[in-house]
Amino acid sequence: MFGIGLLKGLSVTMRHFIESYLYDRKPWEPRYHEEWLRKRQSVEGKGLFTIQYPEQKRKISEHFRFLPMLVYDETPDKPRCTACGVCARVCPPQCIWIQRATDEKGRPQARPAGFWIDTTICMSCGFCAEFCPFDAIKMNQEHEIPTSDRDRDMFYSLEKLLVPVEYYAKLHPSDYAAEQQERQAKQEARKQEA
Amino acid sequence: MTQEIQVPEELKGQVFITTLSQIYGWGRRYSLWPMFFGVACCAFEFMAASAARFDVGRFGMDLARASPRQADLIVISGTVTKKMVPKIVMLYNQMAEPKYVISMGACATGGGPFKEGYNVVSGVDQFLPVDIYVPGCPPTPEALLAAYIALHEKIQNESIKKVRWYRREPIPEVPVPLLGGPDLIDPRQIPAIRQAALERPVEATAETSETSA
Amino acid sequence: MATDLGAIEAQLNQAFPGAVIDRDGDWLVIEASRLPTVAQYLRDEMGYDWLTHLSASDYPDRFEVVYNLYSSRPDQQGPGIPFKVRVPDKANPHVPSLTSIWKSADFQEREVWDMFGIRFDGHPNLKRILLWEGFAGHPLRKDWHEPYYEQEHKPFPSRWPHAQQPKPRSAEERVRWRANVQYPQGFDPDQWKPVPEIDVLPAAKIDLNGLETDQVYVNIGPQHPSTHGVLRMIVGLNGETVTSIYPVLGHLHRNHEKIGERNLWTGIIPYTDRLDYVCPMYNNFGYVVAVERLMGQEVPERAEYLRVIMGELTRVINHLLAIGFQFNELGAMFTPMIYAFTEREHVLDLFEEASGARMMVNYYRFGGVARDVSDDWLKRCRKVVDRLDRKIDEFDTMLSDNEIFIARARGVGAMSWQEMVNYGVTGPVLRSAGLKYDIRKVEPYSIYDTFDFEVPTFETGDIYDRYRQRMAEARESVKILRQALDRIPARGPIQAGKKPWNPKVPAGELYSRVEHPKGELGFYLVSDGGTNPYRYHVRSPSFVNLGALEAMSVGHLFADAIVILGSIDITLGEVDR
Known part of the structure; x- marks a missing residue:
C-alpha cells in the first residue's frame, strides 16, 4: 500500500525520539556526570547523544595529538x-x-x-x-x-x-x-x- | 563598566540593574545565525559540531542559513583560494550587520599547510575583519564550540555606543579582489602595483634575488 | 602481475608498423601523430575500452603525456596498458586529443593544459579548468615558481640550521607584496582588462513550442548548500528541464601536486589526508601502496589487517554519509545526515584512539602503520562493527521503501555502464549500472584477496540503484571487517624494518590504483631515486566521475540535477586537489 514505506521510516525517527527520553530522564540516575556520559556516548548507548559542552567534555584519547x-x-x-x-x-x-x-x-x-x-x-x-x-x-x-x-x-x-x-x-x-x-x-x- | 551604580539598601534583592549594552548584548549573543557555508576539510568538523553529538542548537545557532542576507556569522571553514576569495568577500559584504567572522583552522587563518601553494590566500584576514581564530588542522568540534563561546563573550561585552555597527556613518564595503589577471589583485594595492610597473626592471630583479636568498 | 606488454607491442607493431617507437620500463611509447588511430584500435579491436588516467610530466628535454588503459571485458579486467607520448617541442607542445574516443579525456586533458600548457589538438573546449583564464604560466612546469618559492625541495635550510633570532621571517615578509601574489614585470593594472571568468553563456535562442525564447542560465554555487563544497555549476534550462551543465572547478585548488613535488616522500602522507577529507584513511592507503610498489616494500601481516580494518571502516561511513547528504538534497533535511554523523563519531573515536586524530589521521607508513592498537581497541572495534551492521539495517528500514524517495529516484540519472566506462566513471556509481568491476577483486592489493566478499551490482544505474549499491557495499564492508577482526594476528610487528624520516625511493615510474570508496584512486609517481618525488599526480575518482554529470542530468528536471550530483558523491578537496 502506498505510504507504508513512509510510515516505516517515520517509525524509526519516532523510536529515536522516544528513546532520547526513555534513556535520558531516569530520575534515579545522575545526569551530566562522568558515568552518564560514558553510558550515553558508548557504542551501546541509545537515546540522547549530545554532550553538554562546556560543562561536560568528551573524553579524548590519550593518543590524541593537536x-x-x-x-x-x-x-x-x-x-x-x-x-x-x-x-x-x-x-x-x-x-x-x-x-x-x-x-x-x-x-x-x-x-x-x-x-x-x-x-x-x-x-x-x-x-x-x-x-x-x-x-x-x-x-x-x-x-x-x-x-x-x-x-x-x-x-x-x-x-x-x-x-x-x-x-x-x-x-x-x-x-x-x-x-x-x-x-x-x-x-x-x-x-x-x- | 565604567561606573558602579549604587542600589539603595531597601531595593536590594528587588531590582536588577544592568546596562542597555549588556542586556542588548545578552539578547544578541544567543541569537546568532551562522551561514550554511563550508569551504574545505574543516567544513566537516563544522558540520560535526552541528550534528547530534555537539549540537550547536544549545547555543541558539542551529538555524544555519544558506543565504548571506539572513546570516550574521560566517565561519570560514577551510582553505581560502585565490579563486574563492572574491566570492567570500562578496558573501561577507552581503551579510546583515552586525556581522562576525570566525576563521576556523590553520588554512583560513594563515594558509595552513597549503600556504606555499600558488593558489592559496595566506589568511582570510587579509580581506575580512576576523573576530575569532580557531587553531588546529582541523580544529575539533569542541574547539569550534569554544570559539562560539568566545564570540558570545565578545558580543556580550560590546558597547552599543562604541561598536562600529551603530555609528551614524555607513560602514564601507570590503573591496572585492579582482580575478582574471595574471594573479589575484587586491584593489587596495592597485596604486602600488601601478608604481611597480613604472619601475626599472633592475630593482625588481634585486627584489627577487633577495627572495631566493 | 603486469599485462603481457610484449604481446601487445607485437600486435600493435603488426597493425601499425612503427607506431610504437620505444619501450620505457613498463610503458609503451607511441608516436604522437598516430595516437588517435592506435587508441581507436586498442579500444575497438583489443577491448581496452577504458581510459582511466591521463596526465603529463615535465622533463628537462621533453614533456610526456601518459595514459592508462584498462578493460571492462571480464577476461582482461586486471592490469591495463600504460603508454605515453613524448613531446620534445617544449616551446609549443601539441598532442592530438583523445576526447573523440574517450569522453573521460575531456577534463583530464584540460587539467594537463592548465598545469603544463600542452595543447590538445581537437579538444572541443580547451580552457583552464582549475585555475582561471589569464593566469600567468602553467604551474606544474618545473621552471615555474610560485610567489613563496624557496627552493626546489624540502627540507628548507632556512628552517634549520639557518633560523635566526629574534624571529624567523615569515613567507609574507620575504615577498614584495606581503601576500601570496606575483605579477609579471611591467604589469600595469590600468591597462589590464580582466578576462571574464566564464564565457560559456552564448545568448542562445531556443524554440519552445513555436515560440522563440531566450535560453535561461541558472548559476549554482560556489556557495550553495547542496554542491558538496565549493563547486560552481552553470545550468542551462529550458523551462524546468536541464539542457546543459557546465561545472566550474578550482575553487578549492590547493596545489596538492606542486606541494607534493617539493615534499619528502614521507611528507606527502598527511597531505593525502586532505584530498578526500571524508575518507582520509583510504587516501593514505592508496598512496602508501603506490610508493611501496615502487620501493618493493613488504608489509607485516598485522599491519595489513589494520590497514584493511581502517579502510573498510572508512568505506562504511563514507557510504552512510553519502546517503545522508543525498537525502538532504531530496528534501529530507538533516535527519539521515545527522544519523550518519552519529555513526561517524563512533568510528572517529576509534580513529582517534588508534592514530591520534579524528579526521586527519596520518596513519599509514611505508611498510606498516604508525601505531599499534590495543586488544581493548579491537574489542571496541567489534562493537562498532556490530553497531554499524544494525545501523545499516536501520537506514534500510528508514529509507529504502520511502515512496517519495522512490518516486524521486527511480529512472533519474540513469546511464548504461558502457557509457559510464567511456566517461571513466568508477566506483559504486559504475557498479550500480551493472558492471562487476572492483579493483579489490580484479587487481588485488594488500590482503584483499584473502577475504570472502561479494561485489554487488545493480541494473540501471539510476539514483535509486546507486543508493542501494552503497547500502550493499557497506554491508560487504561489514563482512570484511568481521573477517579481519576474527583473523588479525594477536601480536606481531606493525612496521617492516626501520622507518627512516627521509626514505629514498628507487628511480621508476608507475601508476598504481586502489578501490577508494568513491571509485578508482590512482597515484602516478615518478621517482628519480631521491628523497622527493619528481612527479606526483593524483587521479581522483570524484574529478573524473564529475565529467559524467552533464550527460546524466540533461533532460531531467532542475531539482533532479542537484540530486544526481549528490548521487555521484564528490568531495571537492579531491576534485580540485
Missing part, C-alpha cells in the same frame, strides 16, 4: 631538545624553525637558542614527535584555544612551547611509560657493557 610542545626534565633552561633539526626537516609544511645555541666562543651547543612553530601552518600530523630521536618534542592535547589575536597567540616561541615532563606524562601515560622502560633498558645494557 599542536607540538617541547619537553624539559628539570628546569626550562635545560630542554631535552638538542637542536638536531630532525623535526624541522621532516615537518611536511615546514612550520618549525630552530636556532642552535652557541657558547661564548661560538661553538654550537646541544640545545636550542630559538624554537618557533607557526601554528597557522602546522597540520597536526605528529611527524615531529614521531621522528624525534630524543623524545623532546611531543604533541600537546590542549585544543580549545580560540583567540582574537593571531600574531600574539598563534606563533609559538620557545617559552610557550616548553612544558615539564610531568605534564607530558599526564597527557600520554602509556607512551611515557613505554619510553621510560626503553630508557631504563638502555641504561642497564650500558652498565653491563661497562
Whole structure:
C-alpha cells in the first residue's frame, strides 16, 4: 500500500525520539556526570547523544595529538631538545624553525637558542614527535584555544612551547611509560657493557 | 563598566540593574545565525559540531542559513583560494550587520599547510575583519564550540555606543579582489602595483634575488 | 602481475608498423601523430575500452603525456596498458586529443593544459579548468615558481640550521607584496582588462513550442548548500528541464601536486589526508601502496589487517554519509545526515584512539602503520562493527521503501555502464549500472584477496540503484571487517624494518590504483631515486566521475540535477586537489 514505506521510516525517527527520553530522564540516575556520559556516548548507548559542552567534555584519547610542545626534565633552561633539526626537516609544511645555541666562543651547543612553530601552518600530523630521536618534542592535547589575536597567540616561541615532563606524562601515560622502560633498558645494557 | 551604580539598601534583592549594552548584548549573543557555508576539510568538523553529538542548537545557532542576507556569522571553514576569495568577500559584504567572522583552522587563518601553494590566500584576514581564530588542522568540534563561546563573550561585552555597527556613518564595503589577471589583485594595492610597473626592471630583479636568498 | 606488454607491442607493431617507437620500463611509447588511430584500435579491436588516467610530466628535454588503459571485458579486467607520448617541442607542445574516443579525456586533458600548457589538438573546449583564464604560466612546469618559492625541495635550510633570532621571517615578509601574489614585470593594472571568468553563456535562442525564447542560465554555487563544497555549476534550462551543465572547478585548488613535488616522500602522507577529507584513511592507503610498489616494500601481516580494518571502516561511513547528504538534497533535511554523523563519531573515536586524530589521521607508513592498537581497541572495534551492521539495517528500514524517495529516484540519472566506462566513471556509481568491476577483486592489493566478499551490482544505474549499491557495499564492508577482526594476528610487528624520516625511493615510474570508496584512486609517481618525488599526480575518482554529470542530468528536471550530483558523491578537496 502506498505510504507504508513512509510510515516505516517515520517509525524509526519516532523510536529515536522516544528513546532520547526513555534513556535520558531516569530520575534515579545522575545526569551530566562522568558515568552518564560514558553510558550515553558508548557504542551501546541509545537515546540522547549530545554532550553538554562546556560543562561536560568528551573524553579524548590519550593518543590524541593537536599542536607540538617541547619537553624539559628539570628546569626550562635545560630542554631535552638538542637542536638536531630532525623535526624541522621532516615537518611536511615546514612550520618549525630552530636556532642552535652557541657558547661564548661560538661553538654550537646541544640545545636550542630559538624554537618557533607557526601554528597557522602546522597540520597536526605528529611527524615531529614521531621522528624525534630524543623524545623532546611531543604533541600537546590542549585544543580549545580560540583567540582574537593571531600574531600574539598563534606563533609559538620557545617559552610557550616548553612544558615539564610531568605534564607530558599526564597527557600520554602509556607512551611515557613505554619510553621510560626503553630508557631504563638502555641504561642497564650500558652498565653491563661497562 | 565604567561606573558602579549604587542600589539603595531597601531595593536590594528587588531590582536588577544592568546596562542597555549588556542586556542588548545578552539578547544578541544567543541569537546568532551562522551561514550554511563550508569551504574545505574543516567544513566537516563544522558540520560535526552541528550534528547530534555537539549540537550547536544549545547555543541558539542551529538555524544555519544558506543565504548571506539572513546570516550574521560566517565561519570560514577551510582553505581560502585565490579563486574563492572574491566570492567570500562578496558573501561577507552581503551579510546583515552586525556581522562576525570566525576563521576556523590553520588554512583560513594563515594558509595552513597549503600556504606555499600558488593558489592559496595566506589568511582570510587579509580581506575580512576576523573576530575569532580557531587553531588546529582541523580544529575539533569542541574547539569550534569554544570559539562560539568566545564570540558570545565578545558580543556580550560590546558597547552599543562604541561598536562600529551603530555609528551614524555607513560602514564601507570590503573591496572585492579582482580575478582574471595574471594573479589575484587586491584593489587596495592597485596604486602600488601601478608604481611597480613604472619601475626599472633592475630593482625588481634585486627584489627577487633577495627572495631566493 | 603486469599485462603481457610484449604481446601487445607485437600486435600493435603488426597493425601499425612503427607506431610504437620505444619501450620505457613498463610503458609503451607511441608516436604522437598516430595516437588517435592506435587508441581507436586498442579500444575497438583489443577491448581496452577504458581510459582511466591521463596526465603529463615535465622533463628537462621533453614533456610526456601518459595514459592508462584498462578493460571492462571480464577476461582482461586486471592490469591495463600504460603508454605515453613524448613531446620534445617544449616551446609549443601539441598532442592530438583523445576526447573523440574517450569522453573521460575531456577534463583530464584540460587539467594537463592548465598545469603544463600542452595543447590538445581537437579538444572541443580547451580552457583552464582549475585555475582561471589569464593566469600567468602553467604551474606544474618545473621552471615555474610560485610567489613563496624557496627552493626546489624540502627540507628548507632556512628552517634549520639557518633560523635566526629574534624571529624567523615569515613567507609574507620575504615577498614584495606581503601576500601570496606575483605579477609579471611591467604589469600595469590600468591597462589590464580582466578576462571574464566564464564565457560559456552564448545568448542562445531556443524554440519552445513555436515560440522563440531566450535560453535561461541558472548559476549554482560556489556557495550553495547542496554542491558538496565549493563547486560552481552553470545550468542551462529550458523551462524546468536541464539542457546543459557546465561545472566550474578550482575553487578549492590547493596545489596538492606542486606541494607534493617539493615534499619528502614521507611528507606527502598527511597531505593525502586532505584530498578526500571524508575518507582520509583510504587516501593514505592508496598512496602508501603506490610508493611501496615502487620501493618493493613488504608489509607485516598485522599491519595489513589494520590497514584493511581502517579502510573498510572508512568505506562504511563514507557510504552512510553519502546517503545522508543525498537525502538532504531530496528534501529530507538533516535527519539521515545527522544519523550518519552519529555513526561517524563512533568510528572517529576509534580513529582517534588508534592514530591520534579524528579526521586527519596520518596513519599509514611505508611498510606498516604508525601505531599499534590495543586488544581493548579491537574489542571496541567489534562493537562498532556490530553497531554499524544494525545501523545499516536501520537506514534500510528508514529509507529504502520511502515512496517519495522512490518516486524521486527511480529512472533519474540513469546511464548504461558502457557509457559510464567511456566517461571513466568508477566506483559504486559504475557498479550500480551493472558492471562487476572492483579493483579489490580484479587487481588485488594488500590482503584483499584473502577475504570472502561479494561485489554487488545493480541494473540501471539510476539514483535509486546507486543508493542501494552503497547500502550493499557497506554491508560487504561489514563482512570484511568481521573477517579481519576474527583473523588479525594477536601480536606481531606493525612496521617492516626501520622507518627512516627521509626514505629514498628507487628511480621508476608507475601508476598504481586502489578501490577508494568513491571509485578508482590512482597515484602516478615518478621517482628519480631521491628523497622527493619528481612527479606526483593524483587521479581522483570524484574529478573524473564529475565529467559524467552533464550527460546524466540533461533532460531531467532542475531539482533532479542537484540530486544526481549528490548521487555521484564528490568531495571537492579531491576534485580540485
